Amino acid sequence: MLVFVGLGLDPGDLNLKAIHYMKIADEVILDTYTSILPKDYYEFLEKLVVGKKITYARRGDLEGGEARRIAEEARNKNIIILTPGDPFIATVHDAIRVEALARGVEVVVVNNVSILTKAIAKCGLQSYKFGKMVTLVYPDVSKPYSVINVIYDNLSRNLHTLLLLDLRLEENRLMKIPEAIDLLIDMDYEGKLRDKISVAIARLGFREEFVVADRFVNLKKYTYPDPPHSLIITSTLHPIELENLYYICGLPAEELRRVKER
Amino acid sequence: MLVFVGLGLDPGDLNLKAIHYMKIADEVILDTYTSILPKDYYEFLEKLVVGKKITYARRGDLEGGEARRIAEEARNKNIIILTPGDPFIATVHDAIRVEALARGVEVVVVNNVSILTKAIAKCGLQSYKFGKMVTLVYPDVSKPYSVINVIYDNLSRNLHTLLLLDLRLEENRLMKIPEAIDLLIDMDYEGKLRDKISVAIARLGFREEFVVADRFVNLKKYTYPDPPHSLIITSTLHPIELENLYYICGLPAEELRRVKER
Numbered sequence: 001m002l003v004f005v006g007l008g009l010d011p012g013d014l015n016l017k018a019i020h021y022m023k024i025a026d027e028v029i030l031d032t033y034t035s036i037l038p039k040d041y042y043e044f045l046e047k048l049v050v051g052k053k054i055t056y057a058r059r060g061d062l063e064g065g066e067a068r069r070i071a072e073e074a075r076n077k078n079i080i081i082l083t084p085g086d087p088f089i090a091t092v093h094d095a096i097r098v099e100a101l102a103r104g105v106e107v108v109v110v111n112n113v114s115i116l117t118k119a120i121a122k123c124g125l126q127s128y129k130f131g132k133m134v135t136l137v138y139p140d141v142s143k144p145y146s147v148i149n150v151i152y153d154n155l156s157r158n159l160h161t162l163l164l165l166d167l168r169l170e171e172n173r174l175m176k177i178p179e180a181i182d183l184l185i186d187m188d189y190e191g192k193l194r195d196k197i198s199v200a201i202a203r204l205g206f207r208e209e210f211v212v213a214d215r216f217v218n219l220k221k222y223t224y225p226d227p228p229h230s231l232i233i234t235s236t237l238h239p240i241e242l243e244n245l246y247y248i249c250g251l252p253a254e255e256l257r258r259v260k261e262r
Numbered sequence: 263m264l265v266f267v268g269l270g271l272d273p274g275d276l277n278l279k280a281i282h283y284m285k286i287a288d289e290v291i292l293d294t295y296t297s298i299l300p301k302d303y304y305e306f307l308e309k310l311v312v313g314k315k316i317t318y319a320r321r322g323d324l325e326g327g328e329a330r331r332i333a334e335e336a337r338n339k340n341i342i343i344l345t346p347g348d349p350f351i352a353t354v355h356d357a358i359r360v361e362a363l364a365r366g367v368e369v370v371v372v373n374n375v376s377i378l379t380k381a382i383a384k385c386g387l388q389s390y391k392f393g394k395m396v397t398l399v400y401p402d403v404s405k406p407y408s409v410i411n412v413i414y415d416n417l418s419r420n421l422h423t424l425l426l427l428d429l430r431l432e433e434n435r436l437m438k439i440p441e442a443i444d445l446l447i448d449m450d451y452e453g454k455l456r457d458k459i460s461v462a463i464a465r466l467g468f469r470e471e472f473v474v475a476d477r478f479v480n481l482k483k484y485t486y487p488d489p490p491h492s493l494i495i496t497s498t499l500h501p502i503e504l505e506n507l508y509y510i511c512g513l514p515a516e517e518l519r520r521v522k523e524r
Contacts, residue, residue, distance in 0.1 A: 132419070
């Protein structure tokens with residue numbers, strides 16, 4: 001069988017199903033390219049699967065011919081793929097799953113928390129008030145105006161936007177919150193973003209996790225630990241959301257007042 | 263401290279942090295009103311916290327004066343609130359969290375998978391293609407046209423809609439998929455829903471879990487286990503999403519062909 005295991009964001013997120021499947025695995029593949037986990041999590045995993053073959057997969061290792069080879073091998077042994085967050089919230093592992101399913105190989109999925117749910121729950125915003133989420137990528141070819149349009153579109157429907165920032169681990173280019181803010185303000189052709197209450201999220205699940213809420217443009221002033229970074233741009237806030245941002249994410253009191261007075 | 267622990271949807275979803283906090287808890291409150299978990303999960307939890315005071319909380323038990331009393335008591339002992347899914351994907355526990363935070367009580371949140379992420383990951387759809395999610399409630403006063411408008415609005419943006427169905431545990435009114443389909447077709451004033459490829463999800467995480475994809479109107483024909491039930495109404499499908507619906511959710515081959523030919 002082929003087992004996809006979501007690791008969540010920190011070692012405490014590991015669940016009982018994950019531990020069971022790691023125990024019965026013949027071969028372990030660790031996805032090291034879709035995101036980064038805390039260092040002690042990797043050490044913990046290595047202890048849990050001691051004595052088994054571990055492959056550290058990089059981009060491309062679970063696609064194309066390799067995906068077919070692994071799906072083929074999973075006919076005769078238990079192969080487990082460990083992945084940060086949830087295995088299927090991003091789309092990277094869809095291809096290998098389809099290869100396995102098409103061969104009639106048993107596929108097991110162990111879900112876990114992802115940045116998507118953890119970021120929303122962390123800062124006390126309401127999940128049904130989120131619109132489409134989007135990833136802000138480096139503007140290699142052209143400026144990513146589509147991202148601005150998703151944010152505008154969500155704002156026009158009174159919906160918050162979760163914005164994941166580019167994470168190119170192999171090129172060692174990991175987008176930081178201040179870069180993202182510059183990029184977005186430069187593209188903000190209707191000037192809607194500057195004063196929006198927003199949340200900056202750095203290294204969620206790590207010991208050095210840092211989450212702060214402030215006016216969008218003010219989020220540049222803080223000092224953040226290393227990426228992964230993400231941003232939430234809020235729309236109209238419910239009073240309880242506002243209180244959560246104040247108590248949990250250190251929204252400055254003057255911003256709390258400013259929003260309440262409107 | 264006050265600890266909110268998400269239980270996920272089945273006993274295997276329980277994670278290491280949850281087990282740790284259950285061990286150090288002085289008092290355990292089990293939320294029995296926001297959703298239902300498999301029976302063996304409750305038995306397993308009772309074994310894990312054996313010897314501690316367990317309160318089975320019903321609607322209202324974690325609000326108003328009770329919320330203030332619990333927040334007050336959490337100054338001097340470790341109170342743990344166990345809740346199906348993730349504690350903060352729904353908004354029911356926000357009030358008690360704010361009460362605790364306002365008193366300076368340490369608040370710990372242990373996130374877990376919720377129906378939101380598990381439903382999306384389960385059927386192989388892509389999370390960034392989802393728009394606002396919505397709950398379909400029984401039309402006690404007037405027909406919930408706002409739900410249709412959310413679906414239409416998502417469709418116009420090429421986004422899928424996750425639709426949770428009403429779950430009134432105390433009144434024993436748990437909306438079933440066929441009821442929901444009748445209700446939605448009756449309100450579908452632009453006739454957009456009938457032929458949309460949709461996914462019916464029943465008792466996700468339970469042993470009797472049943473997930474099936476078909477044309478919206480055809481989903482009435484299947485026999486489902488008891489609620490909780492939910493629905494996904496898809497917009498334009500990526501070829502890999504379509505293959506996933508075929509392999510994982512039993513989308514009939516003629517529907518696969520029909521969509522591919524368009």
